[in-house]
Amino acid sequence: MAVYTQVSAEAASVFLSQYDVGKLIALKGIAEGVQNSNYFLETDQGQFILTLYEKNVDPNDLPYFHSLLAHLHAAGCKVPRFIEDRSGGWLRNIAGRPAGLIEFLSGVSVSTPSEKQAYETGAALGQLHEALSDFTQIRANILGVNDFRPLSQKCGNANLDSILPGLAGRISRECDYLEENWPSHLPVSAIHADLFPDNVLMGDTVSGLIDFYFACNDVRGYDIAITHAAWCFSADGKTFDYKISAAILHGYNSIYPITDEVRDALPILARAASIRFLLTRAYDWINTPADALVTRKDPIAFLKRLDFYNENVNIFAK
Amino acid sequence: MAVYTQVSAEAASVFLSQYDVGKLIALKGIAEGVQNSNYFLETDQGQFILTLYEKNVDPNDLPYFHSLLAHLHAAGCKVPRFIEDRSGGWLRNIAGRPAGLIEFLSGVSVSTPSEKQAYETGAALGQLHEALSDFTQIRANILGVNDFRPLSQKCGNANLDSILPGLAGRISRECDYLEENWPSHLPVSAIHADLFPDNVLMGDTVSGLIDFYFACNDVRGYDIAITHAAWCFSADGKTFDYKISAAILHGYNSIYPITDEVRDALPILARAASIRFLLTRAYDWINTPADALVTRKDPIAFLKRLDFYNENVNIFAK
Numbered sequence: 279m280a281v282y283t284q285v286s287a288e289a290a291s292v293f294l295s296q297y298d299v300g301k302l303i304a305l306k307g308i309a310e311g312v313q314n315s316n317y318f319l320e321t322d323q324g325q326f327i328l329t330l331y332e333k334n335v336d337p338n339d340l341p342y343f344h345s346l347l348a349h350l351h352a353a354g355c356k357v358p359r360f361i362e363d364r365s366g367g368w369l370r371n372i373a374g375r376p377a378g379l380i381e382f383l384s385g386v387s388v389s390t391p392s393e394k395q396a397y398e399t400g401a402a403l404g405q406l407h408e409a410l411s412d413f414t415q416i417r418a419n420i421l422g423v424n425d426f427r428p429l430s431q432k433c434g435n436a437n438l439d440s441i442l443p444g445l446a447g448r449i450s451r452e453c454d455y456l457e458e459n460w461p462s463h464l465p466v467s468a469i470h471a472d473l474f475p476d477n478v479l480m481g482d483t484v485s486g487l488i489d490f491y492f493a494c495n496d497v498r499g500y501d502i503a504i505t506h507a508a509w510c511f512s513a514d515g516k517t518f519d520y521k522i523s524a525a526i527l528h529g530y531n532s533i534y535p536i537t538d539e540v541r542d543a544l545p546i547l548a549r550a551a552s553i554r555f556l557l558t559r560a561y562d563w564i565n566t567p568a569d570a571l572v573t574r575k576d577p578i579a580f581l582k583r584l585d586f587y588n589e590n591v592n593i594f595a596k
Numbered sequence: 597m598a599v600y601t602q603v604s605a606e607a608a609s610v611f612l613s614q615y616d617v618g619k620l621i622a623l624k625g626i627a628e629g630v631q632n633s634n635y636f637l638e639t640d641q642g643q644f645i646l647t648l649y650e651k652n653v654d655p656n657d658l659p660y661f662h663s664l665l666a667h668l669h670a671a672g673c674k675v676p677r678f679i680e681d682r683s684g685g686w687l688r689n690i691a692g693r694p695a696g697l698i699e700f701l702s703g704v705s706v707s708t709p710s711e712k713q714a715y716e717t718g719a720a721l722g723q724l725h726e727a728l729s730d731f732t733q734i735r736a737n738i739l740g741v742n743d744f745r746p747l748s749q750k751c752g753n754a755n756l757d758s759i760l761p762g763l764a765g766r767i768s769r770e771c772d773y774l775e776e777n778w779p780s781h782l783p784v785s786a787i788h789a790d791l792f793p794d795n796v797l798m799g800d801t802v803s804g805l806i807d808f809y810f811a812c813n814d815v816r817g818y819d820i821a822i823t824h825a826a827w828c829f830s831a832d833g834k835t836f837d838y839k840i841s842a843a844i845l846h847g848y849n850s851i852y853p854i855t856d857e858v859r860d861a862l863p864i865l866a867r868a869a870s871i872r873f874l875l876t877r878a879y880d881w882i883n884t885p886a887d888a889l890v891t892r893k894d895p896i897a898f899l900k901r902l903d904f905y906n907e908n909v910n911i912f913a914k
Contacts, residue, residue: 304703
């Protein structure tokens with residue numbers, strides 16, 4: 279949520295001279311995305327997002343993200359496209375960073391979704407999965423079920439227990455369960471893997487799914503579980519909204535039917551989603567000074583979700 | 597350069613419902629302004645800036661800023677106006693902060709101005725001063741010549757000397773000189789007081805002067821000196837550009853003639869401008885951890901300017 283690399287108007291104009299999109303008239307750094315620097319860029323012909331890929335993005339992954347978005351756009355999904363430069367390229371350099379010019383999609387991210395918005399989001403995720411069923415490029419999930427225990431070890435037991443006494447043991451036991459029972463027999467495809475409300479732009483309906491930089495191959499139903507964990511709770515994880523839950527699942531199912539075997543696995547996939555965000559938040563919590571300007575997100579909000587999913591295994595039943 | 601307060605799309609929609617500007621279609625936090633939170637806000641009728649006034653802005657000053665911008669706009673200056681709500685008001689609350697909806701001006705801030713851009717900026721400052729000659733509201737300058745010594749004491753001699761050995765003594769002697777020789781006989785009016793390239797939006801010519809939150813009453817020529825110190829040097833203060841200097845002064849003079857008594861005072865006013873930014877940068881430097889995400893601006897870049905102005909008293913001569 280920061281602009282890590284400054285782009286001057288002069289540099290942006292030189293960059294734009296390689297594209298056929300008009301002349302620069304506005305450039306504002308925006309607080310969007312976790313891993314990249316983003317600018318709202320306006321020309322006399324339109325609005326764009328200029329994204330600079332920072333050090334924590336592997337440049338080797340960029341062609342995957344480009345292909346994924348091109349594939350989804352061709353299939354009619356509402357995702358931002360990379361704009362091609364005059365030579366047909368989509369990746370250039372600016373201010374010493376790899377950078378792309380990306381379609382600007384209107385719409386706003388909601389904080390407290392309505393049932394209709396949750397239904398539309400579920401449907402958009404179903405459309406995404408349908409479109410990805412014939413996408414053949416592969417990117418490994420670096421935050422998959424087998425990465426939870428190593429990440430927990432990087433956090434350190436003492437640090438985890440300083441967040442909440444007993445947390446390290448709890449995570450370890452959960453990893454035992456997830457590793458032993460992971461439903462690897464289920465269909466695997468490219469997934470978004472981070473479809474929080476922040477990453478869904480809404481107008482009257484869904485106007486854009488954005489921020490595909492965690493996209494990877496994994497069990498497809500895991501994406502439903504992540505979206506469920508991201509949308510159906512209050513931010514602190516203490517309150518579950520049954521109507522939003524039903525709306526997400528119905529919306530998805532209306533476009534891309536949830537098979538029985540996927541439905542049966544949703545409880546464990548939702549536990550995995552809870553552990554995944556619990557761990558990355560715990561890692562950031564431990565490694566961000568309490569007085570830093572960045573807001574640390576509370577890992578316990580995902581422990582609450584984990585508790586809920588453990589205690590309510592029937593919420594995904596038909 | 598940060599978004600301090602988060603505004604949800606829902607809160608922005610409620611806020612907008614008090615205005616006659618259309619329906620929200622996009623909302624992006626932007627990294628602009630030092631003291632406030634700013635959002636790029638788009639509706640189906642236009643583009644706006646939503647500004648939230650943070651704790652370091654005195655709410656009692658807001659009517660002054662509003663009047664100043666309205667006065668300047670009425671006089672034909674290119675400044676952003678506050679948008680009136682349906683009841684004719686211009687200040688509301690959002691996310692617990694006083695907030696205003698402000699006209700979005702296109703244009704970009706240049707990093708390396710051309711002579712033409714410097715000339716146009718000088719002319720825009722001259723137009724601003726001409727327009728402010730009959731503006732009667734008053735706001736004290738809290739960073740005026742008599743505030744330099746107290747600010748230096750807040751920094752602390754040891755801290756200043758840790759930035760550069762001897763810096764505290766140098767500042768103290770400069771304060772002696774400025775306090776004794778300050779040209780208080782010169783015309784006083786409202787001034788911008790912070791017209792760095794960041795705060796000038798450019799298209800083919802100047803399309804907007806922005807960020808009036810340091811505006812105050814002081815010797816009018818001091819504003820010329822601040823603009824001169826902000827525009828005529830490389831960022832590190834080591835290189836002075838005579839052509840940019842001449843262009844700024846000629847541009848200003850073409851609209852609002854510089855009298856001999858103001859011209860004679862520009863060397864001391866430029867020394868004061870150098871000390872003012874040297875001190876606020878030193879204060880931020882001392883009070884910002886070296887590893888903070890905010891970039892600390894080097895105070896020494898303004899010591900270099902001070903040295904230059906001391907050694908080159910003839911640069912302002914006709």
